[in-house]
Amino acid sequence: MSLVEITKLTVRHGHNTVLHNVNFKIDAGEIVTIVGPNGSGKSTLIRAIIGALRPNAGSVARKMGLRIGYVPQKLQIDPTLPMNVRRFLDLPTRVPNREAREALEEAGAGDLASRQMADLSGGQFQRVLLARALLNKPQLLILDEATQGLDQPGSAAFYQRVAQVREHLGCAVLMVSHELHVVMAASDRVICLNGHICCEGEPEHVASAPEYRALFGTGTGGALALYRHQHSHSHDDACEHDHDHPHEAAE
Amino acid sequence: MSFLDDFLIRATLAGIGVALAAAPLGCFVVWRRMAYFGDATAHAAILGVALALAFDSAILVGVLGVSLAMAITVSSLSNKGYAMDTLLGVLAHSALAIGLVAVSFLQGVRVDLMAYLFGDILAVGRADLAIIWGGAVVVVILLVWRWQALLTATLNPDLAYAAGFDPKREQMVLTLALAVVVAVAIKVVGVLLIGALLLIPAATARPFSGTPERMALMAAGLGAISAMLGLQMSYQYDTPAGPSVVVVAAVFFAIAAIVAPILRRSGH
Numbered sequence: 001m002s003l004v005e006i007t008k009l010t011v012r013h014g015h016n017t018v019l020h021n022v023n024f025k026i027d028a029g030e031i032v033t034i035v036g037p038n039g040s041g042k043s044t045l046i047r048a049i050i051g052a053l054r055p056n057a058g059s060v061a062r063k064m065g066l067r068i069g070y071v072p073q074k075l076q077i078d079p080t081l082p083m084n085v086r087r088f089l090d091l092p093t094r095v096p097n098r099e100a101r102e103a104l105e106e107a108g109a110g111d112l113a114s115r116q117m118a119d120l121s122g123g124q125f126q127r128v129l130l131a132r133a134l135l136n137k138p139q140l141l142i143l144d145e146a147t148q149g150l151d152q153p154g155s156a157a158f159y160q161r162v163a164q165v166r167e168h169l170g171c172a173v174l175m176v177s178h179e180l181h182v183v184m185a186a187s188d189r190v191i192c193l194n195g196h197i198c199c200e201g202e203p204e205h206v207a208s209a210p211e212y213r214a215l216f217g218t219g220t221g222g223a224l225a226l227y228r229h230q231h232s233h234s235h236d237d238a239c240e241h242d243h244d245h246p247h248e249a250a251e
Numbered sequence: 252m253s254f255l256d257d258f259l260i261r262a263t264l265a266g267i268g269v270a271l272a273a274a275p276l277g278c279f280v281v282w283r284r285m286a287y288f289g290d291a292t293a294h295a296a297i298l299g300v301a302l303a304l305a306f307d308s309a310i311l312v313g314v315l316g317v318s319l320a321m322a323i324t325v326s327s328l329s330n331k332g333y334a335m336d337t338l339l340g341v342l343a344h345s346a347l348a349i350g351l352v353a354v355s356f357l358q359g360v361r362v363d364l365m366a367y368l369f370g371d372i373l374a375v376g377r378a379d380l381a382i383i384w385g386g387a388v389v390v391v392i393l394l395v396w397r398w399q400a401l402l403t404a405t406l407n408p409d410l411a412y413a414a415g416f417d418p419k420r421e422q423m424v425l426t427l428a429l430a431v432v433v434a435v436a437i438k439v440v441g442v443l444l445i446g447a448l449l450l451i452p453a454a455t456a457r458p459f460s461g462t463p464e465r466m467a468l469m470a471a472g473l474g475a476i477s478a479m480l481g482l483q484m485s486y487q488y489d490t491p492a493g494p495s496v497v498v499v500a501a502v503f504f505a506i507a508a509i510v511a512p513i514l515r516r517s518g519h
Contacts, residue, residue, distance in 0.1 A: 047409060047412070050409065050412050050413040051412050051413075051415075052408070052409050052412035052413070068413055070409070070410065070413035072407055072409050072410060075406065075407050075410070076407075077406060078282055078283075078284065080281045080282055080284075080454075080457055081282040081405065081406070081463060082457065082460040082461050082462055082463060082465070082466050083406075083462065083463065084461050084462060087461075087462045087463070087464075090399075091399060091402055091403045091406065091410070091414075092399055092400065092403040092410070092411070092414035092415075092416065093399065093414075094399070116461065142413075
């Protein structure tokens with residue numbers, strides 16, 4: 001079966017329906033990216049997958065004994081909490097020194113073990129978070145806007161690192177991102193989310209779908225071309241269902 | 252005859268027992284920015300004293316019950332749109348006021364309120380000592396057992412969920428431990444100073460700690476030493492016992508605050 005299979009998921013925050021009737025699954029070894037504007041429910045979907053919130057309707061089925069490596073959107077470590085990198089890797093379960101060292105090297109943070117988390121730069125911090133997520137040999141690596149606050153080269157380097165890790169561990173990767181051009185080029189499948197799933201498919205397919213362009217405009221199509229050649233034909237059959245957002249995509 | 256016959260030794264052991272449990276718990280109070288949580292729970296304890304006297308039950312039971320109720324109230328209200336500090340401020344002061352009003356209704360019972368506000372460590376008997384150490388051991392075992400989960404939940408609730416812990420349950424564990432510490436400490440340092448014993452050693456240990464464990468151990472040591480020195484001071488100079496313990500802890504904090512930046516500058 002799939003690693004995670006979500007059926008007809010609906011999540012409400014108060015009276016506000018954040019996710020409506022979302023179906024989603026991810027298979028072993030797949031790289032899937034979720035894109036969508038602010039408030040589209042991306043993080044909510046991730047939180048449902050890791051079990052941090054209870055759906056109002058629908059179901060979230062995880063494969064038995066699924067090992068998830070989770071890199072949160074942001075991690076604010078209170079300055080009153082002393083925490084060096086090595087100790088941080090011991091959460092939630094203690095790991096032998098050798099494994100900790102290997103994970104740090106895998107994530108490109110090999111020389112940081114004795115540093116305080118609070119003293120790390122943004123890029124170093126994200127690599128340490130990645131290293132921690134790798135420790136339980138995850139079958140599914142989840143990155144929730146993991147490069148927020150990193151500059152362009154920093155986030156490109158981070159995603160390259162993720163791609164290497166995937167190659168090495170063979171885990172599935174589920175990413176949320178705004179940085180469409182960087183992430184989409186590396187993805188097997190892209191899901192465009194705005195409270196419901198607008199469209200999904202291969203990166204080129206989604207980038208040229210009218211639903212996607214309605215949300216992001218056409219500018220990102222050009223950015224995608226940095227990595228993939230532009231597809232000029234349009235997929236009018238990308239979605240059949242109704243959308244509650246405007247579709248005046250300016251071409 | 253045993254060495255427990257000496258009231259000063261009983262008092263010192265009581266102080267150490269409370270400090271050993273309060274300090275590591277206080278670290279979580281500091282890390283989670285719930286400094287007022289200890290106060291709120293402690294202030295509610297006065298209401299517990301009043302209720303226990305009214306219903307003629309053991310003080311410990313009344314205090315434990317009300318502290319728990321308070322802690323659960325705070326936990327469940329904390330994500331309902333009030334800022335934590337506001338909520339705790341409201342509850343802490345209300346609980347103290349309600350407790351004081353409730354005490355005034357007790358006819359014919361003369362309550363030495365000062366004893367509960369500031370503690371009466373020199374009057375600690377053998378039974379009290381057993382309760383204090385029993386409570387302290389329970390709290391320390393609870394903290395050691397849930398340590399990793401508590402730390403993960405303190406860092407980030409979603410990390411805890413991803414690891415299969417329920418951060419709400421861990422919050423409950425802390426709350427429970429806090430109620431136990433307040434209940435057993437009320438006799439030693441009193442309601443008004445419990446917060447001090449939770450916070451001051453933890454805050455003092457922070458600049459010298461690279462890991463959470465080190466901070467907790469150091470805080471426990473500082474708390475125990477403060478209890479010992481404070482009681483000596485109280486005995487020598489005839490100062491009130493509970494406040495003397497807190498004064499010593501505060502002096503340690505002041506020294507740490509002066510020394511830490513100097514150490515950091517010289518590269519440690």
